[in-house]
Amino acid sequence: MILLLLALALLLGGALFPLLLVRNPKAATAAGVALAVAGSLAGLASAVQGLLGGIEQKFLLPWTLPLGAVRLGLDPLSAFFLVPLFLLGGVCALYGRGYLGLRPRDGTSWSFYNLLLVSMAVVFTARDAVLFVMAWELMAVTSFALVIHERERDSVRHAGWLYLAASHLGLAALLAVFFGLSHAAGGTLDLAAFRDVVPASGALGGLLFLLAVLGFGAKAGFLTLHGWLPEAHPAAPSHVSALMSGVLIKTGLYGLLRVLTFFSAWPAWWGGVLLALGLAGCLFGILQALTQQDLKRSLAFSSVENIGIIALGLGLGMLGAAWQLPAVAALGFAGALLHVLNHALCKGLLFLGAGAVLHGAGTLRLDRLGGLLKTMPQTGALFLFAAAAICALPPLNGFASEFLIYLGAFTGACHAEGWAGATGLIVIGGLALTGGLTLAAFARLTGLAFLGERRAEHPPHEASMAMRLPMLLLALGCALAGLGAPWLIPWLFPRLLAGTFPALKTLDAAPLAGAALGLRWVVILAAAFALLVLVLALLRRARVRAGGVAAAGTWDCGYVAPTARMQYTASSFSGPLAQLFQPFLRARAEGKLPAGLFPAPVQQSTKLRDVATDYVAVPLFRAIAWLAQQVRWLQHGRVQLYVLYIAVTLLALLLWKL
């Protein structure tokens, strides 16, 4: 706990000093980055300590405000979420120093960055409802300030606005959840006192769960609530996108998990809701990622997909718990939690890589990129590595978590009948389809951006060392998390799950140990295979070097004068798959096709729609706006009548209470 407080103090210092040094951007940046890294290191140590300790450590500091107190706690669940936070927090700070350079605005930017880290750490450790909500709001506001870093651009301001609106909508639902629980607990705001105050099987418990899904889902980016993700992520500076995608959206999942600890049993339909949301989220997310024209937008949709996978695992685990299938419950929850960590690592690396691409090539439009591997070999290799990790190729880290979820689903499908068996099959099918599409999507991203011939006019340049080193750190993290997973799983998750969730108290550790044993062989074999390929590649390189190489264009197929326009474009690569999934993508072609014997020049363009946003979220908000217009007549601008409203209300209250 001391370490965590130290980390918070360092980060708060990191929020303060850049403001004091705002006249001197160099000193402000140095102070902000140094304190962010130092705070993250201390925080990482506290997280490891929390994971090792097992029992919850507490810290209480009363404050003078009428509600709440600074009540912090560090149990394994909090500590587990602190790991990606402080890992990415430190690495992204290092990267941001190289990425932002020394522009005059950076003092405030670093101040907000450190404040964001503090608020997220408090969100993960708060044990008081008011403190939690305050940290949650601080997190929304500081990340908003970071998203609109380039606020001169119209699209950035629009994205920031959308993000802020989504955050506040989510908070409205969360306030209802917390105050409902607080009321049921007799007015206390201590989260520990919320346990079992509302029966999960009742209507009130169900309502609270749905509100929590709505409120936390808006932050996590569950389907139909994900609209802000593809706007805000591209708008933000890359190190902020990495932090947001890696950690900030996970605060929603953490909140949901924390709410789940308040109930000692979960009805089956809760798991069903999460499973359905997750399945829809991962399929829609990856389909959208497959068809985006912008690298970061595509990565943002991939985050929607990964959040979907995590929700799928959680839903499977909850169903397992409800149906008395302890193996399914353990595997589902462990897979989902592990995926939180894995996704943070590889998506962070991908966003940092996208930032390096933006820095080097000056654009993120896939149709303007291409051939970057020749001039940015190291960034390209790191991006490829991260893409392989997120596609869940063994032995990298994405594989371990999806393996657990698959195993849970297979266990359900093989050992249960009726709904449980069918659910297992649905999960397997959905995950398999998602996995295949993910591979296509990331083959497209890396292929278009890094392979082939250069499309842009200006030659791109390799990212600076200050940017490559943090990426290398994250890549190491991906590899270690992947190779270490078989040993991490049986050590960490039985304790974490059984200790945190009352509904999983009778958790069976054997399936996790069995899964880890299986995973160990897969990882060892895959690592050996990867090593073999690496050795062969090195050998080949040495041989080829010795023989002398002739340089030629990529994919010119012997044609003498190829141009960069003769390559696959972003649309042509995804075209066949987009056509296959046309009912879900609702792509609309505009313009005419050439016709007649002497065709005149024509133009055609395709527009893709975000179905979940366009058909659910937009009509919903239109309806709300319409309702709001209907009461607009109250707002007529006559001062006299406003005073009359007040007077009549006060008088009525006075008469009513007497």
Added chain:
Amino acid sequence: MEALVHVLMVFLILANLRLLGGTRLNVCIVTVAAQGAVLGLLPLLLHPLSLTRHALTIALAAVVLKGGLFPWLLKRALRQAGVQREVAPYVGFTPSMFFGVLALGLGAALARKLPLPAPDASPLLVPVALATMLTGLFLIVARRQALMQVVGYLALENGIFAFGAVVMKEAPLLVEMGILLDIFVAVFVMGIMVFHISREFDHTDTERLSELKDWTP
């Protein structure tokens, strides 16, 4: 002393009725100023035996501000704005007077039910205080001229002052002075606002100021 308090109460009621029936802005400003100045003496009359220095300070400040400074500020604004009377109020003058009587009745009814320490000076005190507040609110709601709304605001404040005199035997000096300072600033600002409104729009009719709202269909 009690008789004096009664006389004071009657004066307050009459001032309320005068405000409700007054057409000329000038007269209304003078009336509300006189009401405020007389009210300033109320704390002295209620507790004549415990005349401390700070009770005297408050009384003096109230009389000087409400009886002297506010009417001066408002009359200056009146001169600058160049309006003389309230021409077409939302609620006519005779119905307004009826409302004044009604407010007194409502105040009496409320006072009976309110769990307050019974005033030892006059049983009229709470009803009159409430009636004055209602009168102030009514003036704000029912008049068009921006200056009449300032007058209504001052009447409302007078009512609150009278009410405060009942509840608190001896209000802390700091609080009373703070309240007086607040009203001073408010009146000061409102005087300037009225002047600027009249210069910008050539009138001070609040009915026609509704175009300033943030959204039009």
